[in-house]
Amino acid sequence: MARFPLRPPVAVAAPQPAAPPPIEEFFDIPDEEPISSGYTIRSLFWKATIWLLVALGIQTLASLSPSLVELVYSQTIYFHISRLLTYVNRYFSISLGEIFFGMVIIWFFLWTIWYLRRAFRGETRVFDVIKILFLHLAWTFSTLFVLFLLLWGLNFQRMPISDSMGLIRRPARSDELQAIGARIYSGINKNYDDAAAGQSWAGTSRLPMPMARLNEILEASFQNTPMLGAARQGGLGVPKPLYSSRIAGVFGAEGFFIPYSGEPLYNEAVPNCDLPFVIARQKAHQRGFAREDEANLVAYIICTNASDPYVRYSGFLHGIKVLEEIEKSGVGQYRDKVGRGPSTDLDARIDYWFKTKSEYPDTLLQRLTGLYLRINRVRRGYENFDEDNPLIIGYYLKSPTFQPRESSPASVPPATTAPQTTAPR
Template structure:
């Protein structure tokens, strides 16, 4: 009877947690003031200070050990399914309660903070004409940066720096924009190459944040135009901007305000890709008129990234992307991975 009661309590706590987190989406101002700009910055800085000095990913070690323990747990559970089932289910729900609570306390509450356009006092709607204006601005900036980094219009800009060098340079981008919003002040860095790059590549991921250790990770095999803005994207997650679209926007702003031309170019053509694709969906004629203005070398940079991912396409990536899309929707991102329009809305209203 006591074992049944413990199992019921564990299950009840699990569903109470889920209900509580779901209700938070109706109180974004409270989450913003108490957690995202209140408690969380101290948690994040403490984690970066405590683990940033370690040259390898502590979080990846934790992930690897956890996977081994889960496999062991499943194997032991199947040895005597009838007699051990209640005990194992109790362990399962107690573990889920602890993991979910830790995830939210260490980082996950940021999914329920105020939308970035409200925080920055920006509109979240835009016209096709406003979009076209910003696209032209981005084309001008991207072409100019391409000229400075690659004298041949038809060739891509070559990114030769190692990821380690980029990690050292990246925080400067946030130093140049912390006047926009105090929460963009970065501090100690904790950016690392993923030890799990092989599975990461086949799953189709460029990088990730470990919410329990505060370490930002990049796919160690990516070395193209995406790498600088990818690093800034994961750092944006460290600052508490959990939603993918908002982290993309902040990475673009930090990159375009960076002193280094390669960071500027990376962020500029990343933003251009979002905006030109949105213009294509909205007005094909305008898109076809503007597209020839973009240097061929910029499209070559885009192709390098596509070619990198093409070699890892397959069932693993498909399943991984579907799973991650469901995860985003469950964490207050109704659009899942299809969040292009909100990124473009932020860019258009920021630059118009």
């Protein structure tokens, strides 16, 4: 039985008399069986392509029936998948997913360096090295993509959260935007003051609790939010810090969710004021909210309704981007109404990312993230991170306790351009 080629064929000089120059022949090493005519490199490429096309076909069919995906996959099948992955990774304090991808990257890097070195020494051909490398990449990508869809990725095709939560999607009136702006900046100031009571914050704020306690608060908020439906249920793995947080900071990343291990990961070096929201967003991904705007909305709802004032403060601080959009609509000025303490945190956020992230890695990650989102049928790609502004406004319009201060016939749709004070993803 022929084997999958793990390395290119080796060039061996056949023994010849001293006078004539050696004649090189290329053949597979003795401990591996040659690839049969029915199992050629070309056929392996085609099989990987077919495997990938089948996965894309499943994704396309799922996109045609979001309500079916919501009912059968997101609220039923994925519920059991996430618990199974939690059962495996809960015994490890470090991220299994981070280790897995680190090993994959190291493997391909060392494999390429080793066999290119052998090719330059005449022990194999460069063309064979490149051919086998692309074969490995094709099979790795197609296999991981199929697993991605089955383990989590079909959540991209579920019902829009605006439908499942019944959010108001009409353009907000000017008086409604004014009331929303007041709700956000007052939430920032009040919860900062409540959290700062008894604390000695000389400059920026600091997380006034251990990470285990923060996770308990966020988990309780998830389970006490009925509008999340089945996603409110607990029993999921705890968030874990990225072992490569410094590298993630260079790329401008706040955190990741690893679908293959079900682990929400966060960059532990981000400013403390952002940590609760960052972790809540990854926990939203863990619960099946795949789109970035929807995960942002869920994190905002969870944080602003949490029992702890600092967690609420972190959630409302994310709403600073909504205040900036309201200002662009010409409704009022709200950014200047944010207190000195929160303003110090916002300045520290900007300063942190200015000093930490690097231009080219940040741009590379943005483009890869945009490509990843478009592959999963998120039309605007990376801009989806900032499409939560209308969702947050729709959430307030739906809220039974929301009351605009006055009536106005003006209709002002919320904009969705990226604000400058929001942190990288």
